[in-house]
Amino acid sequence: MASRGGASPAGAVAGVDPDTAALEAAVRELRGAVHDSALPVRLDGVQDSRRDRVELLNQLDDYILPRLTSLDAPLLCVVGGSTGAGKSTLVNSVVGDVVSRAGVLRPTTRASVLIHHPGDASWFSTDRVLPGLARLSGGPSTEEDPGQLRLVASPHIPQGLALLDAPDIDSVVEANRDLARQLLSAADLWLFVTTAVRYADAVPWQLLRQATDRGTSVAMVLNRVPVDAMEEVRADLAQMLIQQGLGQSPVFAVLESRLDPEGLLPRSEVTRIRSWITSLAADAHARATVIRRTLNGALDSLSGRASALAEASDAQVSAVSTLRSISADAYQRARDEVEEGMNDGSLLRGEVLARWQEFVGTGEWFRQLDAGVGKVRDRVTAAFRGRGRAVPTGELGDALHTGVAALVASHGESAALSVARQWRTHPGGTDLMAAHPEMARVSGEFDARVQQLVRAWQGEVLELVRGEAGGRRTTARFLAFGVNGIAVMLMLVTFTATAGLTGAEIGIAGGSAVVAQRLLEAIFGDQAVRTLASKARQLLLQRVDQLYAAEQARHEQVLSTVVLDPSAPARLQSAIGALKAAR
Structure with a gap:
């Protein structure tokens, strides 16, 4: 783990052949069965089962099926984190422009913001991924809502990779929380943003454990770290990551800094993150490794999640x-x-x-x-x-x-x-x-x-x-x-x-x-x-x-x-x- 730098996610895994008709047909068959497995009867634990069903259905629609049929599509890196962690500020700073609305009022991020290279526009302008979200373009506005996906084309984002600024995972608005979970399930790579004060909060670690269970590739940004606390916080976070099976995940530390007049972090504090993103986009092998690892992890998780849904559905029928x-x-x-x-x-x-x-x-x-x-x-x-x-x-x-x-x-x-x-x-x-x-x-x-x-x-x-x-x-x-x-x-x-x-x-x-x-x-x-x-x-x-x-x-x-x-x-x-x- 790097102290203030990072490395590409390690290790290639068994490849997924998106041209395999039997695999795609099997996933579509599972998707149909999941869709038809409604849980209308109020039984003990049904709320959790309903949420799991929606998350499974969303991931099938938003990620697994689209990725199976387009393995060469740009890598989607979803930036998520807790309220006030500085996600939007970080995204704006990495891009070098104000593309996502940031501020002190909570919740700040309402609509999802997807920043991509102009040459990759065709991959995201259709409903290939996140088909349930309406597309819109233009700058940030106060009229955005969780049902929208705002597309921003920026030449500062390398071709082959896109950043998606997600709502807060612990937002006071339920729709925002639900959307954040949905977007994280649609990611090839999770870029979790936390702070030196809140890195041990329970909600982010619940999602990180979920990432481990589903084989999702994860990187972390430890934001707003005081200089005198860097070593202590870094060591503690490293231990927590190892305990959760994420010891190989890249970690980037950002010092507590004064923002410039445009609300951006100093360039020196995001250079390492920007370089990592650029190198990942430029390295087809590294990019494919991340995509295949996450896709295989998602496919591996389907049997267990669908079996749990089958049990819940059987209880409903009974x-x-x-x-x-x-x-x-x-x-x-x-x-x-x-x-x-x-x-x-x-x-x-x-x-x-x-x-x-x-x-x-x-x-x-x-x-x-x-x-x-x-x-x-x-x-x-x-x-x-x-x-x-x-x-x-x-x-x-x-x-x-x-x-x-x-x-x-x-x-x-x-x-x-x-x-x-x-x-x-x-x-x-x-x-x-x-x-x-x-x-x-x-x-x-x-x-x-x-x-x-x-x-x-x-x-x-x-x-x-x-x-x-x-x-x-x-x-x-x-x-x-x-x-x-x-x-x-x-x-x-x-x-x-x-x-x-x-x-x-x-x-x-x-x-x-x-x-x-x-x-x-x-x-x-x-x-x-x-x-x-x-x-x-x-x-x-x-x-x-x-x-x-x-x-x-x-x-x-x-x-x-x-x-x-x-x-x-x-x-x-x-x-x-x-x-x-x-x-």
Whole structure:
């Protein structure tokens, strides 16, 4: 390391062949996978992953792909550093002209300033590098912003090398900080400017460690060094560089000096830096060495950075998949509970049971079941025949309608509440619930759809009875009950798993269904009754499935607002494999 001088970056590394189609294709494939690996779900650590993704995408666009396709383009040296380190003053002094605005107000550097030889203008006037920045020309102004790249052609810069004055890496303006990092990632060479007071600051060393990890070529300028502190500061900085793996990096020391009337440093203090830049630009081998080292380092870093992004992307996909599973499981559980409620006889209690007792004439019938179901069946049949007309079934049908609707609605509402409760406690779900509070309850049309569902199902049961009746419509038993009465009894049989059992131990609810089943068997036969009951159950469950699917679709619609490519992790891994194979 030189005390106040410098040397060209040392050591050639394995070359990169920019004409290798497989390598460029692999990098472009990786770039596409990185672009599509959005991280919209707020998970632990996602902010860091999002920043890393943007930095990776920027470096691919701003440096790796442009450099792969134009290895002979001028070397881009980005001058970066902390606020107040004197970057712009140093750049102006090296160029010998005021090309970048300097001053005491912070932040000073807003737009990026790229100084190049007039003969190299074609390399930078297009969007070959830093395509996201608008180009402008002319002198410094107060209208500059971080989205601009001001181009300055100067004959004082040697052809084959360009200087880029970047914003402060620790600027109080976030856009400036982000741009500084982006520009440093686009550099063939980082020229870090620090001072004798601030050379140990944490932020610059974080970026220098990043440079080490990515194989970026680095040189340093220790600015504003008091004469009596030169040796001490130089030794301490040298030790820090060695610890960070940058012991071979050129270091230039600039004494604390009075600026001339134009705000430039004394020529003697920048002569060594200017000579180094000139010799680097003139030496094609040295220039190519820097470019190839940095490019190879950037390519080497891609696999690890893309793998980390793949893990973050996979976590995003898993989080959304978990939210989707929560919704699917809740409605599947609701559907299963409806089916259980259909089979356990619970619907045949309360109001339904009371209406059934009225339907057959008296509650005494079911308090005397110990006389045998067959005897009850005969007495019911005889009573109906004696009436000589179809028995009114409206109240019993209404009671069944109410019971079925309550069963379907209550489990649907429970599913919506369950999903909301779980989403609020899962990564990503909290934000979705905050954005869509209506998801904590069923849809506004849910109750009306439940009522429509039950009416439609009852109509289907009537059609089943009509279709099965055939020539039996004129039989005495059929006429005794009528289509509605038989349909109601079929519904009763549908809602119990105890149908077919006999004996005094059968409960009242089960007994009512047993009586209904025996009456139906007297009309249609036992096999037909079993088939009819099975069809009726399936028809109701199909309608419940449709209803719950419509409610679950609301959750799917909310999840669809999370723009996420489920194939992104696999695409990243595939692209990493292709890149390794191409290298």
